[in-house]
Amino acid sequence: MAKKELDLSTEEKIxxxxxxxxxxxxxxxxxxxxxxxxxxxxxxxxNYYFRSKERLFDIIMIENIQKFVVAxxxxxxxxxxxxxxxxxxxxxxxxDMLVLNPDLPLFILSELxxxxxxxxxxxxxxxxxxxxxxxxxxxxxxxxxxxxxLHFFINTMALIVFPFVASPLLKTIGDIKQDEFTKLMLERxxxxxxWVEAMLKAK
Amino acid sequence: MAKKELDLSTEEKIxxxxxxxxxxxxxxxxxxxxxxxxxxxxxxxxNYYFRSKERLFDIIMIENIQKFVVAxxxxxxxxxxxxxxxxxxxxxxxxDMLVLNPDLPLFILSELxxxxxxxxxxxxxxxxxxxxxxxxxxxxxxxxxxxxxLHFFINTMALIVFPFVASPLLKTIGDIKQDEFTKLMLERxxxxxxWVEAMLKAK
DNA sequence: GTCTATAGCGCGATAGAC
DNA sequence: GTCTATCGCGCTATAGAC
Numbered sequence: 001m002a003k004k005e006l007d008l009s010t011e012e013k014i015x016x017x018x019x020x021x022x023x024x025x026x027x028x029x030x031x032x033x034x035x036x037x038x039x040x041x042x043x044x045x046x047n048y049y050f051r052s053k054e055r056l057f058d059i060i061m062i063e064n065i066q067k068f069v070v071a072x073x074x075x076x077x078x079x080x081x082x083x084x085x086x087x088x089x090x091x092x093x094x095x096d097m098l099v100l101n102p103d104l105p106l107f108i109l110s111e112l113x114x115x116x117x118x119x120x121x122x123x124x125x126x127x128x129x130x131x132x133x134x135x136x137x138x139x140x141x142x143x144x145x146x147x148x149x150l151h152f153f154i155n156t157m158a159l160i161v162f163p164f165v166a167s168p169l170l171k172t173i174g175d176i177k178q179d180e181f182t183k184l185m186l187e188r189x190x191x192x193x194x195w196v197e198a199m200l201k202a203k
Numbered sequence: 204m205a206k207k208e209l210d211l212s213t214e215e216k217i218x219x220x221x222x223x224x225x226x227x228x229x230x231x232x233x234x235x236x237x238x239x240x241x242x243x244x245x246x247x248x249x250n251y252y253f254r255s256k257e258r259l260f261d262i263i264m265i266e267n268i269q270k271f272v273v274a275x276x277x278x279x280x281x282x283x284x285x286x287x288x289x290x291x292x293x294x295x296x297x298x299d300m301l302v303l304n305p306d307l308p309l310f311i312l313s314e315l316x317x318x319x320x321x322x323x324x325x326x327x328x329x330x331x332x333x334x335x336x337x338x339x340x341x342x343x344x345x346x347x348x349x350x351x352x353l354h355f356f357i358n359t360m361a362l363i364v365f366p367f368v369a370s371p372l373l374k375t376i377g378d379i380k381q382d383e384f385t386k387l388m389l390e391r392x393x394x395x396x397x398w399v400e401a402m403l404k405a406k
Numbered sequence: 407g408t409c410t411a412t413a414g415c416g417c418g419a420t421a422g423a424c
Numbered sequence: 425g426t427c428t429a430t431c432g433c434g435c436t437a438t439a440g441a442c
Contacts, residue, residue, distance in 0.1 A: 010407080025317065028231035032436060042409060047437055049407095103316070110313035112371045113306070114228065120375045129376055147390060150377070155398065158365035163357050165368055168315045172323050173332055174353070187350060195358065195402045202401035213425080235418060245427060250419060252425095 011049050013039045019060050023107045027057050061111065061119060064104055071097050076132040083137040084193050090134075091160050091192040098164050099182055106165045129153075141200050155199055159192045214252050216242045222263050226310045230260050264314065264322055267307055274300050279335040286340040287396050293337075294363050294395040301367045302385055309368045332356075344403050358402060362395045 017039035021030045032053050036043040050056040071093040075086060098104065112119060129135060135153065142149040163170065163185060170176055176184075220242035224233045235256050239246040253259040274296040278289060301307065315322065332338060338356065345352040366373065366388060373379055379387075 026229065026231065026313065028229065029317070031434085033434090043436085044410085044438080045408065051437095053436065106313055106316060109368055109372065110229065110309055113309060114232070117375055120372075127378075147394065148387065150387065151391065151394065154366050154369075154373070155362060157369065158361040159358060162361035162365040162368070165312055165365070166357075166360065169312065169323075170357070172320055175330075184351060184353065188354065191350065191354065194405050198401040198405035199398045202397050234416085236416095246418085247420080247428085248426065254419095256418065 010041065010045065013041070014046060014049055014056070015060065018056050019064075022057060022060055023064075023103045026107070027053075027111055058119070061108070064101075064108055065119065067097060067101065067104065068094075068108075076134040079133050083134075083141055084197055086134055086137065087156060087193040087196050088190070090156070092189045094160050095185055095189045095192075098161070099185055102164050102167060104164075105161050109165065145200070152196065152200060156192065156196050159188070159195060163188070213244065213248065216244070217249060217252055217259070218263065221259050222267075225260060225263055226267075226306045229310070230256075230314055261322070264311070267304075267311055268322070270300060270304065270307065271297075271311075279337040282336050286337075286344055287400055289337055289340065290359060290396040290399050291393070293359070295392045297363050298388055298392045298395075301364070302388055305367050305370060307367075308364050312368065348403070355399065355403060359395070359399050362391070362398060366391070 014035065018035045021035045021038055024030075025034075032046050033043055035056075036046055046053075046056065050059070072090050075081070075089050075093070078086070081089070135149075138152050139149045142152050167181060171178075171181060217238065221238045224238045224241055227233075228237075235249050236246055238259075239249055249256075249259065253262070275293050278284070278292050278296070281289070284292070338352075341355050342352045345355050370384060374381075374384060
């Protein structure tokens, strides 16, 4: 425990390097040699600590997905927080996390495409969303609307996550620098809840 | 010309197969052997018609990106169409196209991450967006808002594209079947413009 | 635990017969 | 144009010295 925190163990160095290389290139394009080099050590150690490239990848991926769970844990089912404030908290937490890990959503979504259920099953979040108090609140707020309330859940996620997924395009097409992009994203922490509220009231 | 349309040439068969395999697996995970098999022919023919895997990929990718351009060509700069109607047309065209090619956005965005400018440069759409009449209209509509009007361009794209990017997750977490998903998406053809309008007016 | 060296194999690409 | 057979490389994984 204390020892690990002191010397940042070899195992942790490898994981750090793997996180970086996998996130940048995806599973198939990433090479174990890249990861070893990034970690400043030999290739053979990767297979000593983790049995294979695939096992290392799974560990990283699970941890990445957990970041999405952790960021809203404790918020979703807090029954004393009204919807608008809840959306504000969710946006704020997610955007802060995504500014630090901007490649995360695109990485997760593109790697999930190949085998969606293998990884999701292992997390046990299958019905999680629909059972949450948050989803009940959306339903309640959208009940005077004639459309499926799932749309508003999708829209909220879209406003929070999409800019990060599309950032390579935005930056290139719009000629936006990294710090401008970050500034724009931080502005959205307050705006998303306002926009969601407006959509819920729209007619 | 006429000949090609009649027999659906070998070259076209390969491109069709490549489109499918690349879109499903991404460049690195796709194998030329898969493409050849999918096209019902031998691996050697791939290199006879296209010099290499990379050249074949580039051709497919360019065509894919073109689909996004084609879907809004003629709309963006039509000065006689008011903003709300323009957003309706854009949503409608894009959603129709995306229902037919649901994997397209995730494919393009994840492959673009590696080399953003190499492919975009070849298309000459660099300043395209900001010069468009559509963008001027957004600016005009958002001028009483205190925030960067770029947000509203991002939001519109988010509402249209994000559900398709996140569909593997939505389907798994939300237990949504393919035809339910398609039905939901088609509903959005009319809704997006309404929502964008509401966000523009929000305070 | 960490290294070097290499096994073993799957990949993209090509030579050459038809 | 289309096939079979094969080259040669680069990858993951492992054996074995230290």
